[in-house]
Amino acid sequence: MVTMGAATCHSPARFAVSCSSNSSASAATGRPLRVAVVGGGPAGASAAEALASSGAQAFLVERSPAGAKPCGGAIPLCMVDEFAIPRELVDRRVTRMRVLSPSNLAADFSRALPPGAHIPMLRREVLDSFLRRRAADAGATLVPGLRGVLEVDAVVGADGANSRVAREVGAGDYTTAIAFQERIRLPDAAMGYYDDLAEMYVGGDVSPDFYGWVFPKCDHVAVGTGTVCAKPEIKRLQTAIRARAGPKIAGGQVIKVEAHPIPEHPRPRRVVGRVALVGDAAGYVTRCSGEGIYFAAKSGRLCGQAMAEEWARTGAVTEAGLKRGYLRRWDDEYLLMFRFLDLLQQVFYGGNAGREALVEMCADEYVQRRTFESYLYKRMVPGEPLGELRLLWRTVASMMRCGVLGREVERLRRVERQARELQLRV
Ligand SMILES: Cc1cc2nc3c(=O)[nH]c(=O)nc-3n(C[C@H](O)[C@H](O)[C@H](O)COP(=O)(O)OP(=O)(O)OC[C@H]3O[C@@H](n4cnc5c(N)ncnc54)[C@H](O)[C@@H]3O)c2cc1C
Structure with a gap:
């Protein structure tokens, strides 16, 4: 018996999963492939x-089936289909x-939304x-915390x-970011304001390298922020996002406080022997937006299919097969998109000037259309040459104009902070 690469995996729930060493012998018996899937989020499920x-025996091990993953719960529309x-979920x-700049300039992403299109918001537990x-x-067999050894x-x-x-x-x-979120139940009138509206706040005050959000859910809003480089400051950043949302969430009652790490990039190895990592475990979250639900579900499905296909073809699951059938296909489809979003984050989240821009x-409208296409439908379609040229020109012009505005906002915020510190001392 070999275990997961080098060692058997012991979880806090005291279970062990081990990979049997002789997969070719098992193929001769014609028995189905046996796979342990550890974790029952979108990736594992x-x-x-x-x-x-595909006819495999899948054991889906979830240690807290009644739990709720801390999450904004926004998914791209294409995931629904x-x-x-x-739809009722x-x-x-x-x-x-609505995206709000450090100086509270607002841009509404709605003009370029195709008819009927929207961003679905769900509760993760649902x-x-x-x-x-x-x-x-x-x-699949659901295993709520495994005891003993499961040989797969x-x-x-x-x-x-x-x-x-x-x-x-x-x-x-x-590397991971930390994301912090409060679920806040608002009075009816305030909740009405967020009926079909989600807000993203950018600014050094709410996060030095990410954004703050107010996302509407069934009977509450999720208000949160994240950061990689200022983790010890996360509570201060959360106070700032609440302050920025200000009167819109006034009178709200906090019903849940939650925090969780978000991976910043894929792990050095995503397949080791006959063990494949998917979703957050592999590191499939876009840095710019913190989006991971769709990528988790897609990578889980792709990996499961790759294992089943290889087993059907050769009677074995191998590291080389997983790299070919799962990793290569994944990278072909998404690597470029992830790199592009990384670049956007570096350009626009580096300081308040970039954020204003x-x-x-x-x-x-052109930017909105391109953003919606790539977010809602996960399509990286080539743009129109003239539109792209105009976009490049606008980017440079905005960066230059906002360099001035951004520095001014930084200065005002510094003055505001100093005044607050002085007040505290008095
Ligand atoms: C605050 C916050 C807000 C976010 N907002 C969004 C958003 O709006 N939209 C979006 O697309 N993404 C968002 N994300 C990212 C998104 O939540 C993740 O990318 C997504 O949940 C990844 O899914 P997963 O299945 O890979 O992992 P997870 O959802 O983390 O699921 C892992 C599962 O494994 C289980 N588990 C862990 N260890 C064991 C073990 N040893 N044995 C058995 N079970 C185990 C856990 O209980 C859990 O159910 C957000 C993240 C955070 C932290």
Whole structure:
């Protein structure tokens, strides 16, 4: 028996998963592929569903089925169709996305929204339990915390940003951001304001390297922020996002406070032996937007399909097969998109000048159309040559103009901070 690469994976729930060493012998018996999927979020549930639908025996191990992953819950519209998410699971349909600059200039992303298009907002506890149930309907066995040893042919590590599976197989580390969020129940009138509106706040006050958000849910708003470089300051940043949202969330009652790491980039190794990492465990979150639900579900499905296909073809699951069938396909599809979003983050989140420029550019209809296409439908389509040229020109012009404005905002915020400190001392 070999275990997950080098060692057996022991979770806090005291379970062990091990990969049997002799997969070719098992193929001769004609028995189905056996896979342990560790973690029942969108990545794990989608992997288990893909495996079970292909005739594999999938064991979906979730240690807290009643839990709720801290998350904004915004998904791209294409996920609803691609993953057949029932419409009634969607809490809110956001048709207005407002981006607010450090100086509180607002750009409304709604002009370029195609008719009927929206950003679906869900509660994760609702989405995840639905996806797990569907995996079970397809034939996966749900294991709420495993005891003893489960012997399998392959393992899918879908156990999130603190992945124990990744640690056990020596997949290497990644940098993480910390995201902090409060669920706030608002009075009816205030909730009405956020009926179909989501807000993103950028500025050094709410985050030096990310953004703050107010996302509407069924009966509350999720208000949060994230950062990589100022983790010890996260509570101060959260106070700042609440201050920026100010009167719009006044009178609200905090019903839940939650925080969780968000990976910044993929792990050095995403496949080790017959263990494959997917979703947050692999590091598939876009740095610019912190988006990971869709990529988790897609990577889980792709990985499950790759394992099942290789088993059907060769009677084995191998590292080389997983790299070909899962990693290469994933990288072909998404690597460029992730790199592009990394670049955007570096250009526009570096300081308040860049952020002012970002918001100014967001008012442009062409920018909105391109953003919606790539976010809602996950399409990186080549732009119109003239439109791209205009966009480049606008970017340079905005960066130059906002260099001045941004520096001024920094100066005013410094003065405001000093005044507050003086007041405190008095
Ligand atoms: C505050 C915040 C806001 C966010 N907002 C958004 C957003 O609006 N839109 C978006 O697309 N993304 C958002 N993200 C990112 C998104 O939440 C993740 O990318 C997504 O959840 C990844 O899914 P996953 O299945 O890979 O991992 P997870 O959702 O983390 O699921 C991992 C699962 O594994 C289980 N588990 C862990 N260890 C074990 C173990 N040893 N044994 C058994 N089970 C285990 C956990 O209980 C969990 O259910 C946000 C993240 C944070 C922190």
